Amino acid sequence: MTARNISGKEISAQIYEELRGRIAAFKQRHGRAPHITVVIVGEDPSSQTYVRLKHDKAQDLGIGSTVLRLPADTTEEALLGVVDGLNRDPAVNGLLVQLPLPDHIDEARVLLSVDPAKDVDGFHPMNVGRMVMGDPGVLLPCTPHGVLQLLLRSGVTIEGAHVVIVGRSNIVGKPLANLLIQKREGGNATVTVCHTRTRDLGAITRTADILVAAAGSVNMVTADMVKPGAVVVDVGTNRVPDPSSPRGSRQVGDVDFERVREVASAITPSPGGVGPMTVAMLMWNTVEAAWNQLGR
Amino acid sequence: MTARNISGKEISAQIYEELRGRIAAFKQRHGRAPHITVVIVGEDPSSQTYVRLKHDKAQDLGIGSTVLRLPADTTEEALLGVVDGLNRDPAVNGLLVQLPLPDHIDEARVLLSVDPAKDVDGFHPMNVGRMVMGDPGVLLPCTPHGVLQLLLRSGVTIEGAHVVIVGRSNIVGKPLANLLIQKREGGNATVTVCHTRTRDLGAITRTADILVAAAGSVNMVTADMVKPGAVVVDVGTNRVPDPSSPRGSRQVGDVDFERVREVASAITPSPGGVGPMTVAMLMWNTVEAAWNQLGR
Numbered sequence: 001m002t003a004r005n006i007s008g009k010e011i012s013a014q015i016y017e018e019l020r021g022r023i024a025a026f027k028q029r030h031g032r033a034p035h036i037t038v039v040i041v042g043e044d045p046s047s048q049t050y051v052r053l054k055h056d057k058a059q060d061l062g063i064g065s066t067v068l069r070l071p072a073d074t075t076e077e078a079l080l081g082v083v084d085g086l087n088r089d090p091a092v093n094g095l096l097v098q099l100p101l102p103d104h105i106d107e108a109r110v111l112l113s114v115d116p117a118k119d120v121d122g123f124h125p126m127n128v129g130r131m132v133m134g135d136p137g138v139l140l141p142c143t144p145h146g147v148l149q150l151l152l153r154s155g156v157t158i159e160g161a162h163v164v165i166v167g168r169s170n171i172v173g174k175p176l177a178n179l180l181i182q183k184r185e186g187g188n189a190t191v192t193v194c195h196t197r198t199r200d201l202g203a204i205t206r207t208a209d210i211l212v213a214a215a216g217s218v219n220m221v222t223a224d225m226v227k228p229g230a231v232v233v234d235v236g237t238n239r240v241p242d243p244s245s246p247r248g249s250r251q252v253g254d255v256d257f258e259r260v261r262e263v264a265s266a267i268t269p270s271p272g273g274v275g276p277m278t279v280a281m282l283m284w285n286t287v288e289a290a291w292n293q294l295g296r
Numbered sequence: 297m298t299a300r301n302i303s304g305k306e307i308s309a310q311i312y313e314e315l316r317g318r319i320a321a322f323k324q325r326h327g328r329a330p331h332i333t334v335v336i337v338g339e340d341p342s343s344q345t346y347v348r349l350k351h352d353k354a355q356d357l358g359i360g361s362t363v364l365r366l367p368a369d370t371t372e373e374a375l376l377g378v379v380d381g382l383n384r385d386p387a388v389n390g391l392l393v394q395l396p397l398p399d400h401i402d403e404a405r406v407l408l409s410v411d412p413a414k415d416v417d418g419f420h421p422m423n424v425g426r427m428v429m430g431d432p433g434v435l436l437p438c439t440p441h442g443v444l445q446l447l448l449r450s451g452v453t454i455e456g457a458h459v460v461i462v463g464r465s466n467i468v469g470k471p472l473a474n475l476l477i478q479k480r481e482g483g484n485a486t487v488t489v490c491h492t493r494t495r496d497l498g499a500i501t502r503t504a505d506i507l508v509a510a511a512g513s514v515n516m517v518t519a520d521m522v523k524p525g526a527v528v529v530d531v532g533t534n535r536v537p538d539p540s541s542p543r544g545s546r547q548v549g550d551v552d553f554e555r556v557r558e559v560a561s562a563i564t565p566s567p568g569g570v571g572p573m574t575v576a577m578l579m580w581n582t583v584e585a586a587w588n589q590l591g592r
Contacts, residue, residue, distance in 0.1 A: 108431075128428050129421030132474070133466050135404075160495050168477050170429050178428070178474070181464050181489050190500065192488040193477050199456050204486065207503075 003232070003264040006154045008146070008273040012280035014153065016061060019280075022287050023062050026294075034290030035064035036094035036120060036282075037086055041079060041105070042072035047098050054096075057279050063286055066092075076105045080113050087115040093293055094120035094286035117293060120285035123171070132178045137292070139285045144176035146277025147212065147233055150268060152186055156210065156231050159188040164205050166221065166254070167214035168195045172235050176212065201225070213254035223259040232260055234270040299528070299560040302450045304442070304569040308576040310449065312357060315576075318583050319358050322590075330586030331360035332390035332416060332578075333382055337375060337401070338368035343394050350392075353575050359582055362388075372401045376409050383411040389589055390416035390582035413589060416581035419467070428474045433588070435581045440472035442573025443508065443529055446564060448482055452506065452527050455484040460501050462517065462550070463510030464491045468531050472508065497521070507560075509550035519555040528556055530566045 027033055036058055040051050051067055058065035070079065079101075086092050095118040101107050116126040122141035130138040140148075151158055163180050167173040173193060180189040194204055195215070205211055205225040213221045214235035226232060236254030253270025261267050268274055323329055332354055336347050347363055354361035366375065375397075382388050391414040397403050412422040418437035426434040436444075447454055459476050463469040469489060476485040490500055491511075501507055501521040509517045510531035522528060532550030549566025557563050564570055 125425030125429060125431070126422050127425065129423065129425030132424050132428055132470055133421055135421070160493050162495075162500070168479065174428055174474065174477070177477075177489075178470065181470070181473075181491070183464065183491070183493075188491075188493040190488065190490050190494040192486065193473075194486050195477070195479070195484075197456050197479075197484040198486040199458075204458075 001262075001265075003261040004154075004266040006150055006156075006231075006233075006266050006268045006273065008150060008268060008276040011150055011153045012146075012276040015149065015277075015280045015284065019061055019283055019287055022291075026287065026290060027062075029296075030290075030294050033062055033064045034093045034287050035066070035091055036096065036286045037066040037068060037092045038096045038098055039068045039070065039079070039082060039086070040098040041070045041074050042102050044100065047100070051098055054279060054282060057283060058286070061283055063283060072102050074102075074105075076109070079105060079110060083110065083113045087113075087118065090293075092118065093290035094118055094282075096121050096282070118289055120282055120289055122175070122285065128170075128175065131175065134182050134184070136184070139289060140179065140281070141171060141175045142278045142281040142285065143172050143235065143274065144179050145281045145284075146274055147172075147176055147235065148179055148186055149281070150233065150274065150277055151210065151231070154266065156266065158186060158210070161189050161209040162192070162207055163189045163210040163212065164192045164194060164208035165212040165214060166194045166198075166201070166205065167212075167216070167235070168193055169214065169216075172214040173212075176214070215254050217254055218252055219254075219256045221255040221260060223256060223263045226260055226263045228263050229265045230263070232264045232267040233274065234268050235274045236270055237275060297558070297561075299557040299563040300450075302446055302452075302527075302529075302562050302564045302569065304446060304564060304572040307446055307449045308442075308572040311445065311573075311576045311580065315357055315579055315583055318587075322583065322586060323358075325592075326586075326590050329358055329360045330389045330583050331362070331387055332392065332582045333362045333364060333388045334392045334394055335364045335366065335375070335378060335382070336394040337366045337370050338398050340396065343396070347394055350575060350578060353579060354582070357579055359579060368398050370398075370401075372405070375401060375406060379406065379409045383409075383414065386589075388414065389586035390414055390578075392417050392578070414585055416578055416585055418471070418581065424466075424471065427471065430478050430480070432480070435585060436475065436577070437467060437471045438574045438577040438581065439468050439531065439570065440475055441577045441580075442570055443468075443472055443531065444475055444482055445577070446529065446570065446573055447506065447527070450562065452562065454482060454506070457485050457505040458488070458503055459485045459506040459508065460488045460490060460504035461508045461510060462490045462494075462497070462501065463508075463512070463531070464489055465510065465512075468510040469508075472510070511550050513550055514548055515550075515552045517551040517556060519552060519559045522556055522559045524559050525561045526559075528560045528563045529570065530564050531570045532566055533571060 116124045202225045212233045234253035234255040242250040412420045498521045508529045530549035530551040535545045538546040
């Protein structure tokens with residue numbers, strides 16, 4: 001048996017269709033589109049690519065989008081001033097400061113300065129705390145929320161399942177674990193978080209009904225670590241050398257995809273799985289933030 | 297073999313001795329003691345008892361303590377006004393609004409109004425978020441922090457251990473799980489959170505090196521659910537009828553203590569285990585908040 005493919009491309013396309021409807025309704029109600037502003041400091045090429053991707057997607061959906069490009073030598077105080085101005089600007093619904101920031105700027109201080117109501121990344125500690133405590137109205141962090149939507153929309157039963165997450169990052173592992181244990185629809189899973197200090201990782205991953213690989217390590221999940229019939233979600237986005245590719249490298253996940261798909265019942269590819277969901281959930285949050293701010 | 301007893305009475309006494317030193321140092325540096333103010337609304341008898349316990353302990357340690365007793369018909373706006381005044385008062389280092397509040401008051405709104413820097417309960421979403429994200433300077437919620445200190449100070453190895461927590465409350469299960477997975481000393485555990493929707497609970501608890509019962513259910517953990525040699529922490533504080541007691545009832549935990557102690561290597565009793573630690577960590581937070589606010 002080969003595992004069913006869970007396509008982030010297809011599911012994100014479905015979400016975009018729903019968002020188009022919500023954006024149209026917002027425009028009708030408020031006379032303008034939701035608006036996201038992204039602040040980028042310096043010339044990091046990957047960051048430039050990510051920011052362009054978000055900008056293009058927003059424009060495609062009819063979400064207003066502004067990219068503020070600041071020079072690499074922008075001071076922390078100047079950046080905080082820019083964020084403060086955007087916090088106060090009622091025309092800006094979503095506000096995202098692209099990471100990483102240059103070394104001379106305290107990232108934590110800058111993230112903390114973003115108005116939680118405009119924090120469409122869902123990284124502000126206030127939003128993280130509200131999410132952990134089960135507040136239903138909070139903006140959720142994009143990648144974990146994308147994983148949740150992938151599972152829900154592909155018919156995977158989360159309630160009562162044992163979910164094993166490998167990786168404890170602030171952007172994936174920790175928030176996803178906290179989402180999945182909530183006492184509500186899309187929650188009620190029994191969740192285990194594993195990481196580099198976990199002893200006998202395979203013994204634990206083999207107990208998973210749903211196995212989430214989010215460790216940032218190529219081939220970290222091999223077929224012998226997967227219970228037959230389990231659902232496997234690959235959050236990894238690693239680059240490996242590939243002379244046959246024009247770029248000289250290609251993206252792979254954390255999962256030994258070709259072998260694991262012979263054991264699992266369903267699997268997300270990488271690329272094409274979780275990746276497309278992250279941008280989709282950022283757009284979702286922008287629309288959500290706009291409705292929250294201007295009223296329903 | 298009978299399990300070693302992990303005594304919260306002894307370990308909290310050790311913490312109080314350390315706090316006396318820190319309080320003396322604070323007085324020497326700042327010319328006054330740290331100060332905690334507890335606000336209680338109405339006449340709930342259990343709340344009155346808890347508030348008295350905290351007040352007596354603070355006084356015993358030489359921490360300044362004020363109890364503000366407000367009538368049961370205090371309006372939400374009036375209570376928010378009181379909290380606002382205490383937030384602004386530099387003489388108040390720790391501020392705690394005793395729960396539960398009367399039904400006509402929105403608890404979440406009141407808790408959110410407490411200055412996070414004075415939130416010695418560690419319940420403010422901002423503090424919960426900072427804890428989850430691994431911020432080392434945050435005030436930790438008292439009961440989970442008490443469990444952590446019990447384990448650390450009784451020589452239990454947390455790093456690399458599989459900790460299974462039964463219960464996902466906002467005051468114990470969720471924050472404890474988030475504390476124990478952090479990448480730092482006193483963390484690095486592999487953590488599983490179980491709850492009422494967990495299938496085959498015993499199969500999971502039997503894999504635990506450290507089993508934490510925090511479900512609020514008498515005899516929820518039986519001997520057959522415990523791996524021989526595991527460490528068992530009982531957070532439960534349930535009252536059961538007991539005609540032989542002057543009160544007609546007595547406190548028991550979530551663990552079938554007499555039978556589980558024949559299987560475990562170490563166990564906390566209830567009462568006398570986690571309970572005394574909660575007040576100790578509240579005093580710890582008051583001292584910590586005072587140092588944070590006035591400088592070291």
